[in-house]
Amino acid sequence: MSNISTKLEDLTWIPRPRLLALRRLGIETAEHLLTHFPRRHEDRTEFPQFPREESDVPICLCGEVTKTSLRRFGGWKKIFEATIEESQPNALSEPLVCRWFNLHYVQKMIATGQRIVVFGRPRLRGKRICMDHPEFEVIENDEEISIHFRRITPIYPATEGLSQRVLRGMIYRVLQEFPDAGWQPIAPPSLVSGDLSAATRTIHFPESWEARNVARENLVLSEFFAMQMLIASRRFKSSARAGQAHCGSGALLEKFSKGLPFELTAAQAKVISEIRRDLAANYPMNRLLQGDVGSGKTVVAIAAMLLAVEAGYQAAFMAPTQILAEQHYELLRRWLEPLDIRIALRTAARQEESGPLPLFAQKENPGKARVQRAGDGILLSRVSKSSSSQNAATRRLQACAPQTNEPQIVVGTHALLYESVSFSNLGLAVIDEQHKFGVAQRARLTAREPAPDVLVMTATPIPRTLTMTIYGDLDVSTIDEMPGNRGKIITAVRDTAKLGEVLGFLRTQLEKGRQLYVIYPLIDESDKLDVKAAAAEYGLWRDRLHPFRCELLHGRIPAPEKQLIMDRFRRGETNALVSTTVLEVGVDVANAALMLIENAERFGLAQLHQLRGRIGRGEHKSYCILLSSSETKEASAKLAVLEQTANGFEVAEADWELRGPGDLLGTAQSGLPALKIGDLKRDAELMRRARAAAMSIFERDPCLELPENQRFLHLVVEQQGPSYSHVS
Numbered sequence: 001m002s003n004i005s006t007k008l009e010d011l012t013w014i015p016r017p018r019l020l021a022l023r024r025l026g027i028e029t030a031e032h033l034l035t036h037f038p039r040r041h042e043d044r045t046e047f048p049q050f051p052r053e054e055s056d057v058p059i060c061l062c063g064e065v066t067k068t069s070l071r072r073f074g075g076w077k078k079i080f081e082a083t084i085e086e087s088q089p090n091a092l093s094e095p096l097v098c099r100w101f102n103l104h105y106v107q108k109m110i111a112t113g114q115r116i117v118v119f120g121r122p123r124l125r126g127k128r129i130c131m132d133h134p135e136f137e138v139i140e141n142d143e144e145i146s147i148h149f150r151r152i153t154p155i156y157p158a159t160e161g162l163s164q165r166v167l168r169g170m171i172y173r174v175l176q177e178f179p180d181a182g183w184q185p186i187a188p189p190s191l192v193s194g195d196l197s198a199a200t201r202t203i204h205f206p207e208s209w210e211a212r213n214v215a216r217e218n219l220v221l222s223e224f225f226a227m228q229m230l231i232a233s234r235r236f237k238s239s240a241r242a243g244q245a246h247c248g249s250g251a252l253l254e255k256f257s258k259g260l261p262f263e264l265t266a267a268q269a270k271v272i273s274e275i276r277r278d279l280a281a282n283y284p285m286n287r288l289l290q291g292d293v294g295s296g297k298t299v300v301a302i303a304a305m306l307l308a309v310e311a312g313y314q315a316a317f318m319a320p321t322q323i324l325a326e327q328h329y330e331l332l333r334r335w336l337e338p339l340d341i342r343i344a345l346r347t348a349a350r351q352e353e354s355g356p357l358p359l360f361a362q363k364e365n366p367g368k369a370r371v372q373r374a375g376d377g378i379l380l381s382r383v384s385k386s387s388s389s390q391n392a393a394t395r396r397l398q399a400c401a402p403q404t405n406e407p408q409i410v411v412g413t414h415a416l417l418y419e420s421v422s423f424s425n426l427g428l429a430v431i432d433e434q435h436k437f438g439v440a441q442r443a444r445l446t447a448r449e450p451a452p453d454v455l456v457m458t459a460t461p462i463p464r465t466l467t468m469t470i471y472g473d474l475d476v477s478t479i480d481e482m483p484g485n486r487g488k489i490i491t492a493v494r495d496t497a498k499l500g501e502v503l504g505f506l507r508t509q510l511e512k513g514r515q516l517y518v519i520y521p522l523i524d525e526s527d528k529l530d531v532k533a534a535a536a537e538y539g540l541w542r543d544r545l546h547p548f549r550c551e552l553l554h555g556r557i558p559a560p561e562k563q564l565i566m567d568r569f570r571r572g573e574t575n576a577l578v579s580t581t582v583l584e585v586g587v588d589v590a591n592a593a594l595m596l597i598e599n600a601e602r603f604g605l606a607q608l609h610q611l612r613g614r615i616g617r618g619e620h621k622s623y624c625i626l627l628s629s630s631e632t633k634e635a636s637a638k639l640a641v642l643e644q645t646a647n648g649f650e651v652a653e654a655d656w657e658l659r660g661p662g663d664l665l666g667t668a669q670s671g672l673p674a675l676k677i678g679d680l681k682r683d684a685e686l687m688r689r690a691r692a693a694a695m696s697i698f699e700r701d702p703c704l705e706l707p708e709n710q711r712f713l714h715l716v717v718e719q720q721g722p723s724y725s726h727v728s
């Protein structure tokens, strides 16, 4: 019986060495082979007559070899030429000269009198029409030719050890042997019309471009649908769990807002109310808060935590780096001490592999997965002293708190997840800079019983199509407005040769009292050599900026010292900070209005945008200077984007445009299957349709219990891997 799950090794006509090459690509069954989709197609339908002029579009021709010759030039170099003529020439027919340089074997394959098919670009060379290095085949049997030429021909992703031709030939034959090979439909008929067998056949060997396009759309929709079913199952799985309401009356929040030195923006108020609704609901919150750098996410996080604390729960606030955790901690102490909230800081200096995860471990299978764990964490927890002012809100608070001296808010690094200190009643976990945090880690957090509310925040702008994929299992809130009190950031790209002028400008700004970040790229923060380079760099900058005071910051400086350096800078005792990208996320010093980035072309656009977000945080006009000595076109196109826009989403779209397709999904982090045919950028609209279809199935049947939904249940389980048994 021919079935697509047939192992390729059972097909005796495939030579064994090819099986090995296929296996290296993960291709072991007929199905794997047939879902090794073409990357593109070439129009190799036969051209009606031989060309009389040149063309940029490659064309396919068939003719008779009338002459061959081998010429030498420049000593050992050889040109082999074959002249081809139309089978039924007319008065205007021109012969075509095919040329191959230094390809010894071609000469052995082509002889006068043979019929031959060629595919390439015709060029005028002197008076002759030539094709250099065309793809070709000598016609011995017409069927063989019809696989590779005289058609719209599939071109596969480059594969090591297998030529296009071999792969194409195998796929052709497998398609013939499995004419109706039992492809199960993936998507519902309302989304995909036509069956998968036909679409698969057509995508490899289409009869026309229209047919190719229809087949591709069906296959992409099926693929996207499968992915969105997985995402939707995660989403419905977590919201189906029992949660608790973690929302106080809001009195504490109101008091906090009144004490703020600024008004919340309308966007901040909007997202706070969205979060508040989730906190008050009985199901667990799983919400992503998106907002460009500097849009004011921290205040929103604090607002959410205050609502949870007021309801008598603890809140955890997790940041990706030590510096950031400490900065949050300082801010929280400053802002929340007047409200008598107990705050603690927990960070880990070192992380090691594996070990139990008492804090967030699932009851059923504690510590099953191999994960990082905070080793000897430095406990820097300081508990703010209680003042005697007992207002209504705090009285209520303390009445609810289980143990009076337990912290109500714990600030720490992401390692907090793995620390051996447990919360007695965690109600809300806020994760800052979510992009440094994988889906698996998030799952660990949400798996806790009873489920806490989870708010993840990110400033990494990603194109909207990606949001519904990577973060497709979350509800999304967006802060789409910057606080109004911001000075503009002016970004300028300058050649390294102009450093002198740039320095002159920076000095005038430093004299006005502004502060400066100098950023330079480091390949590996842990590298000893780089530490040396950093020190040398620092020496240079001290001289350049003299007499302004300058300090050095990099990842290898011990945490307490880092903290002191940041403090001095924050207080304005230092004028300039020479730093690696440890500065990248979240650091907030309003008076720092200057940034100079060395070798800017070595950074990615998204990272440059993040770095730039460190300035422009106060009322002053800010300047970001990108120094670059690179003359390549791509580098200047890339940096020009930053000169043109300060909007993170626009930067992200441009970045995507420039980088082209690639594994933007960060598949490992997102825990989603890699795409075989769909393209997140080009097929954004199809993704939207697939998502809507998947969501509507789960809305009607959240646990996929209806008989007609059983095949969808299988689809989800299959993608989850063997450990997964049921969606709900």
Ligand code: ADP
Pocket (backbone or CB within 6 Å): 262, 263, 264, 265, 268, 291, 292, 293, 294, 295, 296, 297, 298, 299, 459, 483, 484, 485, 586, 588, 590, 617
């Ligand atoms: P991010 O979203 O990048 O984390 P932050 O929360 O660090 O941004 O906020 C950046 C700066 O803007 C902070 O100094 C913060 O106090 C300030 N800020 C936040 N909200 C407002 C607002 N509504 N008006 C004025 N300043 C604000």
Ligand code: MG
Pocket (backbone or CB within 6 Å): 297, 298, 432, 586
């Ligand atoms: Mg932040």
